[in-house]
Amino acid sequence: MKLTMDGRQVSFNEGQTLLDVATANGIYIPTLCWHPRTGPASRCRVCVVEVEGMRGLQTSCSVAARAGMVVRTDTADVKSARRMTVQNILFSGHHNCIACEATGRCELQDVAYRLGIREYPTIDEPKEPMDTSSDLIVMNPNKCIVCGRCVAACNDVVVNQVLTFAHRGYKTKVVCDTAVPMAESTCVQCGECVQLCPTAAITERKSMGMGREWELQKVNTTCPYCGVGCQMTLYVDKAKNRIARVKGREGIAPNEGSLCVKGRFAYDFPSSDKRLTKPLIKKNGEHVEVSWDEALDYTAGRLRGIKDKHGPDAYVAIACARSTNENAYAMQKFARAVIGTNSIDHCART
């Protein structure tokens, strides 16, 4: 099927929206409330376009493409409507980009920039108190654009059913349960709302001041906790050798972007000052730091001695279900090829 978009004939499939068609054809339409995982919400109205024969501007995220449609995404009316919408959003909140955690990854900032908004009036002081009751997530209503993504994420994606809208109209606000502080609510801190928030209305608390989006190196890896194997991106401060924050990888199996409280927030143990940093040998009942050579020579000597004296079956080993495949493979080969026993097991059993 075909329709006309900005004077071009473009083809589309049944079920696609005008936004889908534009994206597939490289035509930029700004969005704030739409997200691949929460779908159209028609709340923010920055994705408006003109459709011949339809009265008023249409939200492209929610209008289904139909054969023969004539769509314009770049008329003066469209541009001015989008600019006015974004300016209103900017004016009604406290958007101080210099001090904001989301700078560099803020969708509102990007949309404003691409729409050519160079100046905007803004309120001087935040109007509402932040919710800092949780140790992991900060809610700042002054940066909330009421796009509803967090509410959709909480209710329809992770189905934890905590976040909801309170009040009406201009006073609409996202709250936990019956407007209780987050730490006293039924929130399980999965942080799906953090990941889907287009601004810094909901952010990671531990990441504050830990580095800007563009300063941090992104490393794709697999979560170290349960067997689901969620795919995540680590935002790494290379100079300080620490992880600044974690994001689920959108659109990638098996988790399709979602994470849980451990995967998203329990990432700083590698940088703990309690890590073991040198080999230890027990001497006179005390653990003493030694060089690798000493530890390896001593261990090899003891293992060879036990093997020679008692045979290979006097050696047993437990590999680790938390470590990599490569380390597990090395562990079983060591038992079998170096020592000569099959007494290798791991905690799958217990």
Place this chain on the structure above:
Amino acid sequence: MTNSIKELENARLLFVIGSNTTEAHPVISYFMKRATRKGAKMIVNDPRRIDLCRWADRHVRIKPGTDVAYLNGLMREIIAIGGQDQEYIANHTEGFEELRKSVDGYTLERTSEITGVPVETIREVARTLSEIKPASVVYTLGITEHICGVDNVRSLANLQMLLGNVGVYAGGVNPLRGQNNVQGACDMGALPNVYSGYQRVNDLAIKDKFEKAWKVGLSDKIGLTIPQMFNGIKDHSVKAFYIMGENVVMTEPNAGHTKKCLEECEFLVVSDIFYNETVSYAHVVFPDLCWAEEDGTFTNTERRVQRVRPALKGAGESKSNWWVLNELGKRIGYDMGFTSSRVTYEEMRSLTPSYGGITWERIADVGLQWPCPTTDHPGTEFLHVGGKFTRGKGLFAAIEYRPPAELPDAEYPLLLTTGRRLWHYHSGTQTHNSEGMDNLFGEELMEISPADAQRLGVKTGDWVRAKSRRGEIVLRAWVTDRSPEGVCWTSFHFAKACGNELTIDAFDPISQTAEYKVCAIRIEKSADGEPLGSTRVPVRQARP
């Protein structure tokens, strides 16, 4: 898992048994909860009123350790109402007659008596299973951590074959594997009876293959399992014990026994990332690289092999295990030839048919699911397609119910079952060392049912002493109807009150898995510590 995680979202019926999914596998629970929103029915079979029950159509509160009786009773009723898939049974299975005979004794009344599930509920669950197909069975350690763990799993396989639910999209028998790489550690052959890819050590052709590849003579004698290793230390047949990254003091049942064995061990090597409870017993300690410092792969619960990348420099002088083992090998007289994680992986791949087609290049962005024998194979989303089993036809097993090893009695009147909480992971070496997690849940609690609490005169926040025949712990009580009367629950995340001081070292005869899910305890009010004097739960909970 026979099937894939994403299929759960499209299941028509979810039969969840012994899986506290929202806490132990939160992200999989999102798929299951979304399925219920799309109209799927969900039956949660669990002694505890777990969080997942909020989204379930039915919560069947079976007594801990009575799964075989429950499943046999369901199968008898399914057969009685003609709910089995006769065509599937005829074409794809063997042993149906034996199964039918074996479940015949599990009448509704007898099943109800053993399991505590009302007759009418058994009847209704059987009807639902007969009517809605396919059903996906989801289970976790609530099934396997029993002296009859293997029987439990085989009973679930029986049920799914009876209903024709194996080898179909959104069906199957789906164990949610606990740890990030427990599937991979099994696949790699860190088991006493198989090399990587489940190639048997006592198969002479396989032994020959590995001898040729490794250029060394190998043993065809099946090795020791973990419980046998500890017993070997006790009887002095085991002299050297190498433990990689496992805090056995907290994770093995009957911690008292574990500690005694470690004390007696002639030579104990431990490699780990923190100085944990087990490290303190070691003669030699190697500092390990951790997850964010390692290069390599993990294999998830749906058999998907995925990359792990080094984001950070290792702490201090810590090293990869493969490097340490390779260095030790050279010093003992055999060079394993590992020069990088990649080289190690490539050797494994060349010797492991199911991983043969999974190269690091192919999984750079998205992981692949084994079996994947060749580099042009797309991987396998679900196993036994079209009812074709590894052995040809699926074999029904006749299984009888056996009661748990230790049940409550006059001296130890309460039943303890254990598990994991959302906020921590196993012995907590990672979560306790991550900022903020201990503020979410900072101390272990004993979950006690309101009826038992009333009898004991215990309120939420009071200190209690929990004793079993093997040990005791002191912790605070959480009075909650998550626990049914007579059943208590706790975890093993905190060294100060580790549930494994109490658990029993009784094992499944085949899998050698311990019965972490059932032992008998006694609870007394304790004066130790400060009572909170408040009825508020002392910490936040998922859904109190």
